[in-house]
Amino acid sequence: MGTLVSDTFLRSLTDATEMGFILLDGDGRTTLWNAWLVEASGIAAAEALGRTIPDIFPPLADGRVAEAIGQALNNGLSAMLSSSLNRTLFPLTRNGSRPDRREAMHQIVVIKPLDTGGRHTCLIQIFDVTSMASREALLRQQARTMEALAENYRLSELHNRAIVDNTADAIVTFGEDGAIGTYNPSAERIFGYAPPEIVGKPVTLLIPELTEPASFLDHRTEVTGVRKIRARFPLELSLASMELGGQRLFVAIGHDITLRKANEAELRNQKEWLTTLINAMPDLICFKDGKGRWLVANQFYLDLVGLSGVDYVGRTGQELARLSHNFQEFLTTAKETDERAWKDGKPLSYEKAMETPTRGTKVFDMLKIPLFKSDGSRRGLVLVGRDVTERKLAAARIQHLAHHDSLTDLPNRVLFQERLRQSLAQAKRSGWKLALMFLDLDKFKDINDTLGHHVGDLLLRAVAKRLTRCVRETDTVARLGGDEFAVILTNLDDLEGASRVAESIIAGINDPFGLDEHEVRTSTSIGITLYPDDASDADQLLKNADLAMFRSKAEGRNNYHFYVAQMDAEVRARKIIEHDLRQALGTDQLELHYQPLIEMTTRRIVGCEALLRWNHPTRGWVPPGEFIPIIERSDLIGPLGSWILHRACLQGREWLKDGLEPLKIAVNLSPAQFKQTQSVMTMVADILDQTGLPPDQLQLEITEGIAMQNVDATIEVLQGLRAMGVVISIDDFGTGYSSLNYLKRFPVDKLKIDRSFVVDIGLHPDNAAVVEAIVNLGHSLGTRVNVEGIETQEQLDFLEAHNVDEAQGFYFSKAVPADLFADLVRTKSPWPR
Numbered sequence: 001m002g003t004l005v006s007d008t009f010l011r012s013l014t015d016a017t018e019m020g021f022i023l024l025d026g027d028g029r030t031t032l033w034n035a036w037l038v039e040a041s042g043i044a045a046a047e048a049l050g051r052t053i054p055d056i057f058p059p060l061a062d063g064r065v066a067e068a069i070g071q072a073l074n075n076g077l078s079a080m081l082s083s084s085l086n087r088t089l090f091p092l093t094r095n096g097s098r099p100d101r102r103e104a105m106h107q108i109v110v111i112k113p114l115d116t117g118g119r120h121t122c123l124i125q126i127f128d129v130t131s132m133a134s135r136e137a138l139l140r141q142q143a144r145t146m147e148a149l150a151e152n153y154r155l156s157e158l159h160n161r162a163i164v165d166n167t168a169d170a171i172v173t174f175g176e177d178g179a180i181g182t183y184n185p186s187a188e189r190i191f192g193y194a195p196p197e198i199v200g201k202p203v204t205l206l207i208p209e210l211t212e213p214a215s216f217l218d219h220r221t222e223v224t225g226v227r228k229i230r231a232r233f234p235l236e237l238s239l240a241s242m243e244l245g246g247q248r249l250f251v252a253i254g255h256d257i258t259l260r261k262a263n264e265a266e267l268r269n270q271k272e273w274l275t276t277l278i279n280a281m282p283d284l285i286c287f288k289d290g291k292g293r294w295l296v297a298n299q300f301y302l303d304l305v306g307l308s309g310v311d312y313v314g315r316t317g318q319e320l321a322r323l324s325h326n327f328q329e330f331l332t333t334a335k336e337t338d339e340r341a342w343k344d345g346k347p348l349s350y351e352k353a354m355e356t357p358t359r360g361t362k363v364f365d366m367l368k369i370p371l372f373k374s375d376g377s378r379r380g381l382v383l384v385g386r387d388v389t390e391r392k393l394a395a396a397r398i399q400h401l402a403h404h405d406s407l408t409d410l411p412n413r414v415l416f417q418e419r420l421r422q423s424l425a426q427a428k429r430s431g432w433k434l435a436l437m438f439l440d441l442d443k444f445k446d447i448n449d450t451l452g453h454h455v456g457d458l459l460l461r462a463v464a465k466r467l468t469r470c471v472r473e474t475d476t477v478a479r480l481g482g483d484e485f486a487v488i489l490t491n492l493d494d495l496e497g498a499s500r501v502a503e504s505i506i507a508g509i510n511d512p513f514g515l516d517e518h519e520v521r522t523s524t525s526i527g528i529t530l531y532p533d534d535a536s537d538a539d540q541l542l543k544n545a546d547l548a549m550f551r552s553k554a555e556g557r558n559n560y561h562f563y564v565a566q567m568d569a570e571v572r573a574r575k576i577i578e579h580d581l582r583q584a585l586g587t588d589q590l591e592l593h594y595q596p597l598i599e600m601t602t603r604r605i606v607g608c609e610a611l612l613r614w615n616h617p618t619r620g621w622v623p624p625g626e627f628i629p630i631i632e633r634s635d636l637i638g639p640l641g642s643w644i645l646h647r648a649c650l651q652g653r654e655w656l657k658d659g660l661e662p663l664k665i666a667v668n669l670s671p672a673q674f675k676q677t678q679s680v681m682t683m684v685a686d687i688l689d690q691t692g693l694p695p696d697q698l699q700l701e702i703t704e705g706i707a708m709q710n711v712d713a714t715i716e717v718l719q720g721l722r723a724m725g726v727v728i729s730i731d732d733f734g735t736g737y738s739s740l741n742y743l744k745r746f747p748v749d750k751l752k753i754d755r756s757f758v759v760d761i762g763l764h765p766d767n768a769a770v771v772e773a774i775v776n777l778g779h780s781l782g783t784r785v786n787v788e789g790i791e792t793q794e795q796l797d798f799l800e801a802h803n804v805d806e807a808q809g810f811y812f813s814k815a816v817p818a819d820l821f822a823d824l825v826r827t828k829s830p831w832p833r
Contacts (some may be wrong), residue, residue: 755789
C-alpha cells in the first residue's frame with residue numbers, strides 16, 4: 001500500500017475528508033488517525049497512533065466495533081455498523097445547534113479488511129449521519145473520497161454492496177414518488193419478492209404506512225410489513241433520507257420482529273398464566289426484590305391484608321403497612337424474617353398468627369426462600385404462606401380427644417394419672433392434704449340392659465356434669481372407663497372436706513335424671529383415700545381408693561367409705577372369686593359365647609368374637625366385669641387364656657366339619673398374656689397345631705393400650721404371630737393418641753373402632769369425624785376396619801356410607817352359644833337388610 005501513495009499524501013488526503021478514517025495494521029494498532037477524528041473524539045493523532053481501538057476507547061473492548069475489527073483482521077470480513085441500531089459505537093461528538101455546545105454523533109461505521117501481501121490490515125470509515133444536511137454532505141464527501149481512494153485501497157461499490165447484501169435487515173431505497181430503487185437480499189428473503197418483481201413498484205406494497213415517509217424519519221417505528229403471499233407481519237423501521245444527484249432519496253432499514261413479538265406474546269401469556277395460577281391458590285404468595293420491595297403478590301394475600309387495589313409494586317412492607325388498616329404488625333415484622341433468610345442463605349420456615357376482623361385468628365405456615373445472583377448478592381425473595389388454621393385446630397382437637405373421654409369430655413385415664421402425679425407433687429411442696437375418690441354407678445349394667453346403651457351413655461354424660469358441679473375448678477373429675485369415675489381433691493385441711501364433697505356427689509346422683517323421655521334413677525358408691533395419711537405414692541392411693549369403693553358396694557351401695565387397713569378383707573373377698581374361678585376352670589361352668597362379625601358389603605357373617613361367660617353354681621351368670629379384672633390380675637390369666645384360645649380354635653374346627661363355611665374367630669389377648677412375648681407365640685402355635693384350625697381363621701386382638709406399652713416388643717410379637725398366618729387386629733382403636741405415630745410400623749390386618757365413638761354419631765360430630773378419620777387411615781394402610789357396638793339403623797347407615805368393612809353389635813345379635821351362632825350363620829347369612 002505504501003508503494004501506491006506516500007504516507008504524507010495519505011494523511012493529507014484523509015485529513016481533508018468529512019469522515020473519520022482509521023487505518024489499523026495486522027496487529028490492530030492505529031497507523032492512520034485523521035483530523036476529522038481528532039475533532040470528533042478530542043484525541044490527538046499522536047496520542048492515538050500505535051494503540052489499539054480498545055486502548056483508545058476502553059468501552060468498545062467488548063462491543064460490536066471490536067468484534068467487527070477482529071473479523072476483518074482475522075477472517076477478512078467486512079462490516080457496516082449503524083448507531084441507529086446499536087448506539088454503542090465510537091464516543092464522538094459534533095457541533096450542535098449552538099456553537100458553544102457539542103452533541104453526540106450518530107454514525108455509520110464501515111470496517112473493511114485490506115490485503116497487504118497476504119496479511120490483513122483494516123480500514124475503518126466513520127460517517128456522521130446526525131442530520132439531513134450533514135448526511136447529504138457526508139454522502140457527497142464519501143463519494144468523492146471513495147472515488148479518490150478507489151485505486152489505492154481497492155474500495156468499490158462492490159464492497160458496500162457486499163455489506164448491504166450480507167446484513168440481516170431489509171434495506172430498501174425509494175424516491176419521493178415512492179418507487180423502489182434498490183432492494184437487498186435480506187429484503188428479498190423477508191418480503192418474498194425477487195428484485196425484478198418489486199424494483200420500480202411502490203414501496204407501499206411492502207410497507208403500507210409509507211404513504212407519508214417524512215413522518216417516519218430519524219426514529220425507529222414499529223410498522224406492518226406485507227409479504228408477497230399477502231401475509232402481514234411486524235416490522236421495525238428506521239428511515240433516513242439524503243440528496244443524491246439533486247433528487248431526494250429515502251433509505252428504509254427494516255428488521256423483521258415476528259419472532260420477537262411472538263416471544264413477547266409468549267411472555268405475556270406466561271405472565272397471565274402465572275398470575276392466574278397464584279391468584280387461584282389459597283396461600284399467601286409474594287415475590288420481592290433484593291431490597292425487600294414487593295414485585296408480585298397474589299389476590300389472596302392482597303385481600304387478606306387489605307391491599308386490594310393498592311399500587312404495591314416497588315414498595316416495602318413498612319410502606320405498605322401505612323396503607324393497611326389492620327395488618328401493620330404483620331407487614332412490618334416481615335422485614336426481620338426476610339433478613340434472616342438472606343443471612344442464613346437457605347429457606348426459612350416458621351408459623352405466624354394473624355388477627356383478622358372477620359375471620360378471627362388465622363395461622364400461616366410461612367416459607368421464605370432467598371434468591372441470590374451469581375456474585376452472591378441478593379436477587380430477591382419468594383414468600384409462600386399456607387393457611388394451617390384448620391390443621392392446628394384439628395391437631396388441638398385430636399390432642400384434646402387423646403386426653404379426654406369422648407363421651408363425657410372429662411379427662412381420661414391418661415390425663416387423670418398425669419393430674420394425680422402433679423397434684424401429689426404440689427401437695428408435697430405445700431403440706432396440704434389430697435383426697436382421691438373412686439366412684440362407680442350402682443347397677444349401671446341393669447340400666448344398659450333394660451333401657452339400652454343409648455340411655456346409658458346419656459346417663460354417663462349427665463353424671464359427668466353433676467360431678468363437675470360438685471367440685472372446685474382446681475379439682476379434677478375424670479372418667480376411667482365404663483361407669484367408673486375418679487375425683488382428685490386438692491388443698492384440703494382434713495378429711496371433712498372430702499366427706500362434704502362425697503355427700504354432695506351422692507345427693508346429686510340420687511336426684512332423678514330425665515333422659516330421652518325416661519326418668520332414670522341411680523346411685524353411686526364412693527371410695528376415698530387421703531394423702532399423706534394412707535399412702536404417699538400414686539399407685540398405692542389408686543389401690544386404696546379401689547378397695548374403699550368395693551367396701552361401699554359391699555355394704556349396700558349409695559354410700560362412701562374412707563380407706564382403712566381392715567379393707568384387706570375386701571381383698572379376701574376377691575380371693576373367693578378367684579378360688580371359684582379356679583374351680584370353674586376345666587368344668588362346664590365356663591363357656592364361650594360368640595358374637596357375629598358382619599361384612600358390610602355382602603351382609604354375610606364372616607366371623608365372630610369369642611367372649612368368656614361364667615355360669616356360677618349358686619350365683620348364676622356372673623357379669624364379666626366382676627371376674628375378668630380378677631383373672632387379669634391373677635395367675636389365672638395363663639391357663640384360662642390358653643383354655644379360651646384352645647376352645648375357640650376347637651370350635652372353629654368343629655364348625656368346619658359341620659359344613660359351615662370358613663369363619664374368622666376373634667380372641668382377645670390380655671395385657672398379662674401379651675407381656676410374655678415368647679410364650680404367647682409358642683402357645684398360639686401349639687394350639688393351632690393341636691386343633692387343626694387353619695391359622696388364617698384365627699384373629700388375635702390386642703387393645704391399643706397394650707400395643708403402646710412397649711412398641712418394640714409389640715412389633716416383635718405381632719410379626720411372629722403374623723408369620724404363622726394369624727390375622728392381627730387392634731381392639732378399642734381410637735382411645736389412644738400416640739398409637740397413630742406407630743401404627744404404620746405395626747403388622748396389623750384390622751382396626752376395631754371402640755364403641756364409644758359409635759354410640760352417639762348423630763349427636764357428637766367430633767366422634768363422627770374421628771370414625772371417618774380412622775376408616776380413611778386404616779384403608780390408606782391397607783387394613784380392614786371393624787366397628788363394634790352397632791345398635792341402631794342410623795349408626796349402620798353412617799358406617800356403611802363411610803366404607804367400614806365389618807360391624808358387630810346388638811343390632812345384629814348379642815354373643816350367643818356356639819349352636820345358636822351356627823344357626824345364625826345358616827339362617828341369617830347374608831343378614832336381612
